[in-house]
Amino acid sequence: MLIFYLQLSLAASQFTTIPALFSKNTSPLIVNYFKSTLECSLNYTSGCNLGLPFLYSVYEIDDFSDFDQIFTSDSNYLFVYDGTWSISLSTLISEYARNYGFIHFIIDYSPEKPLPYVYYSFYSLSTHALSALAIARAYSVKKAIAVISSEFIKIDFSVDEEVEIVAQFVLTELVTYDYVYWLFSKKIKPLGVKWLFFKTNTRISKLIQEAIVRADMDKEGYTFLYIEEAAWGAYLEGSILLEEKWFHSTDFYSYTYQLVVLGTALYYGVMENTNIQASYSAYEIYNLVSREISPETAGFTIWNIQSPGNFTPVGYFNNKGLKIYAPIMFPGGTYNFPNNEKLKIPISINKEDSKYDGRNVMNQDGAMFAIDTIEKKENLLPNFDITVNSITDCDFKINSSKTCFLNHTDELGYFHIPPTESSMTLQTIEAFQALNISTPIIGVETSTQTSNSKYYPQYARVSYPNSRTASASALILSVFGISKCSLLYSDSVWGEDFSEQFENQTESYGIKILNKNRVIPLGYDGIDKKSIKEIIERKSRYVILEVQQPDIFYVIEAFYDLGMREGDIYLIVGDGMVSISDLDEKEIGTSSYNKRKEIMNGLLYISFLAFESQVGADVKNNFLSEYGHIHDYMCLFYDATYLGIQTLSALIDRGINLDSYNIQKIVREVKFAGCSGVIRVSQDGNDKLTINLGIYNLIYTNSTWSMNLCGLYDPSQLIVLQIKEELSWTASGQIPSDIIGDDQECPFRSIQVKSFEYGYIILIIVEIVPFIIGIGFLTKFYHFVFIEKFPKLLSVEKENLLDLVSYLIMAIESLQYMQIGPDFTVFFPQWSNVTKLSTLNISGWFKKGFFTFWNQVQLFDSLSLGWCVLFISKRFITANTFQILNELNLWFLPIVGDILFLPISLYLFQTFQCTSSIGDNFKDSFHDEYCSTFCWQGEHTYYAIISLIAICLYTPASLYYRFTWKNNLSFHFKEQKFHYAVKSFVQMTLIVLYTIVRPASENIFLGLGIGLLLFYLTISIFQQPFTYDRASLWYIIFLACSLLVWICCALAKLNKNAALAIVLAGWLMLAIAGAIYQKLYLPSLLESLKGQDIHKLFRFQLFSISPEQAGISKKVNYEYVRDIIQGNNVENKYKSNPIDSSALDEEILKSSMQSLEVSI
DSSP states (O other), X not given: OEEEEEEEXXXXXXXXXXXXXXXXXXXXXXXXXXXXXXXXXXXXXXXXXXXXXXXXXXXXXOSGGGXXXXXXTXXXXXXEEEEXXXXXXXXXXXXXXXHHTOEEEEEEEOOSSOOTXXXXXXXXXXXXXXXXXXXXXXXXXXXXXXXXXXXXXXXXXXXXXXXXXXXXXXXXXXXXXXXXXXXXXXXXXXXXXXXXXXXXXXXXHHHHXXXXXXXXXXXXXXXXXXXXXXXXXXXXXXXXXXXXXXXXXXOTHHHHHHHHHHHHHHHHTOOTTOOOXXXXXXXXXXXXXHHHSOOSSOSEEEEEEEETTEXXXXXXXXXXXXXXXXXXXXXXXXXXXXXXXXXXXXXXXXXXXXXXXXXXXXXXXXXXXXXXXXXXXXXXXXXXXXXXXXXXXXXXXXXXXXXXXXXXXXXXOSSEEOOSSHHHHHHHHHHHHHTTOOOOEEEOOXXXXXXXXXXXXXXXXXXXXXXXXXXXXXXXXXXXXXXXXXXXXXXXXXXXXXXXXXXXXXXXXXXXXXXXXXXXXXXXXXXXOHHHHHXXXXXXXXXXXXXXXXXXXXXXXXXXXXXXXXXXXXXXXXXXXXXXXXXXXXXXXHHHHHHHHHHHTTOEEEEEOTTOSHHHHXXXXXXXXXXXXXXXXXXXXXXXHHHHHHHHHHHHHHTOOOOHHHHHHHTTTOOEEETTEEEOBOSSSSSBSOOOEEEEEEEEETTEEEXXXXXXXXXXXXXXXXXXXXXXXXXXXXXXXXXXXXXXXXXXXXXXXXXXXXXXXXXXXXXXXXXXXXXXXXXXXXXXXXIXXXXXXXXXXXXXXXXXXXXXXXXXXXXXXXXXXXXXXXXXXXXXXXXXXXXXXXXXXXXXXXSOHHHHHXXXXXXXXXXXHHHHHGGGOOTTSOHHHHHXXXXXXXXXXXXXXXXXXXXXXXXXXXXXXXXXXXXXXXXXXXXXXXXXXXXXXXXXXXXXXXXXXXXXXXXXXXXXXXXXXXXXXXXXXHHHHHHHHXXXXXXXXXXXXXXXXXHHHHHHHHHHHHHHHHHHHHSOSBSSHHHHHHHHHHHHHHHHHHHHHHHTTTOHHHHHHHHHHHHHHHHHHHHHHHHHHOOOSOSOOTTXXXXXXXXXXXXXXXXXXXXXXXXXXXXXXXXXXXXXXXXXXXXXXXXXXXXXXXXXXXXXXXXHTOOO
């Protein structure tokens, strides 16, 4: 084996004005088995008109390991000219090329799957077979015989269904003339097939012709077609010769010559039509070679030997097809023109399931119309017949789609167009990758994921990623001063992708998305309206709706069903989701039409510029006249089909094979005016290079719907967003507020809103007053609150209703902690109705606007002031006077003063929640909860005065009252005063966090609230809240349930379903654990003691106070008490140590009775 190192030397003075592509310390290399071939090539090179002298030296190597000595990290080769004609050696050299960054030129036939970064001098052998078959088919030949030499064994003549290869014979290099003659006379001639294909070397070709003459086959109507080398020894009249055109040269040695000249031109930067000023990478040089140094007319020239030595060109074959422009003379002197048939170019389309997306029929029409236009009016592929294979039975789950595409491999065309939906396209790509199907895919979907050409190299699209639509939507909101909106999207790859992109954009613009339940399931039917209800409850006017058809229309109709009307909400919809054709009353029915009309009028539609260009307008008119209907996505399918055909045409024009690799490469170089604007795919990704979106306004006027183009979004321009016409909802000059008020609108836009510091100061001062009063109270009555404790309950005679009421109060308090906490409706919306009831929030019981926030404040103002009047007058009401008021005091004062203390105090303080403003004056501030009310003027002044009076009277009085009210009722167990003090502190702190911290930061509020409740739970565990252990246990469990909801609100930010599962499972586990613990360790003390002597009960109560005074040991007393409680027989057990109650002093008895508060 010989390795030839080719060193280029150049006199510096010859090319001083030519910019060099590479530095002069680099050099080319030639690797070649055949020294004679190389020497002949260099002889051609010595006549090169560049006049460049070449010096080379020869290396001999024995095996593959010698390559390691030639190719090292220190090598500075730019090109390797590979004439080894060995697949294994070429593959090894290609690996070195990738590792060390040089260009690999192979003087060989291109395989069906070319090596990366390799430039082949010959076309693939399949092209040779296709050329011969095309000529045979043109002359209506049905059968043929192929004879090949062993080095061309990979050629496949069976690629054409119309021409049957009856037999194929392989001749080795050592074949003899006698064997060749025997083959033709005894094997081929008896078959009776008159067309013979020869793909052999020159030596065998000469042997074949001698055998044909000897067997008289040249006189019996046979047609001989010689391909490439076989033609060089042909001389029989009437023979057809196919020779590959390469730089207009037909000599074998010229292949090496042309590659050397090519490398030399690149090396010295003297290529024509190029402007090379800097060094290029190996990959860039490969692209440069493919693009700039392609043959002017690639393919085969068809020659005909019409007389001895007379080789007449009669036609050509290339990727555009077969062209016979002169009659061919066949053996015997017959001249004949063929029927010039068009070659078939198949493309394939995934037909979508109509029940999944109703637009699929229109989309298929878009692709078919593009093909019809090309075949009728265009001159792109005049010699081709474009056929469409529609794959209809593949679904879009990756495993089943793999099986389906495997069964439909033969139906895949030169390129494939997948469906509209992003998940379908993605699964199609992944199925192709898994099956090693290299067919290029041209799509129309908008997933951000498929933009990446590194992961999806066989994909390109005529659309743009969701990030563009999301950016345009967020920018429109920002420009119009809208800082609050809601979002709904389909539960799909496309929907989730848009949601992620939109959330990122809104965060950068400072826009808040109000709703939490944003996902609309596929196949939505409008029955479950919880997501739509949430938007209405949050009073969101602007809704970003990225929901696919037909689900989007059920969402729109659900808004109507829940009371929304024109002007209540404005929809901003992404491309392809709606069109005027979706508002055909006859098609959809009167009921649906009226609902859509009410909600969709004024809708903003952000979409690609479908049919807006001159080409688009013509396509639109032709669409309507041909099909009678139209949809925006038809435009994209038209462009996708056109892009694929334009790519094939460009390859054919350049003489480049129509293989997958070349299609993927050239599809990014094609540029044309399409239906949706200028179409060109980015070199760095899979997206359309130019992104310009239209902002359309859907308007109903004069009984007619119109989609008006009112603006443009183009990130490549200095002004990214241009609004050229007035939107229907801004025609009055006022932009509607982004929040819908209960009974009136906010008279400003969110962009005008700013923080009002004085409002915070006033709110803080108002809320600090109760704290100061509370701290003063606790300091004054320190002994009463913290030291004095009620004795623990040991037993009572009979349970009453108030004991059960105590458990109900615990549950209500737990619900109040949930209601005043973070928004748990994100994962548990059904529970909100229960928690609202615990705080007496009744606004949801009435129709919109009937019972407003201020009505709720008035209710609590009335309750708190009424409570104060009754509390003060209680000292003057006796059992004999105003008996009705006395009974009212027994129930009204506890409910309003203790049980409703938290919600009443919250609403009283919220009256002063005026922390936002649209100006600098007090009267420019507005209420945080009710934006239509400006503070410190009008009705707000009235509410503020009344609430301030209520705070000054109700708060301190109720704080005192909650320590004493249970003493007036027949509760068998009591709440400890210390626990009341801690609870009051926790509730007041929660109110401060809710009114001051939460508006500023939901996360900080959540963290501080969890910490506060955890502190409260810890205190409750170590300092028993009640005098009865069972009551303390269930209070702790109720409090733990509230804390669990707070914690799961934080978890819901990661996973909503998991948060709900944890809450429900946690509540169940806490209930079970409480029941088990109570059963094992806390026997009931609220059962009647039937059969027990009242004397024993009295004696038990007495001795439980003072064992020493009773004259017995502490140990015996505790055992005695336990036995009595459990109903055990104590007569025999305590005979040895009798207990004589008659010996007790009467004074001790009286004091013990008083301390126990036992009535005899």
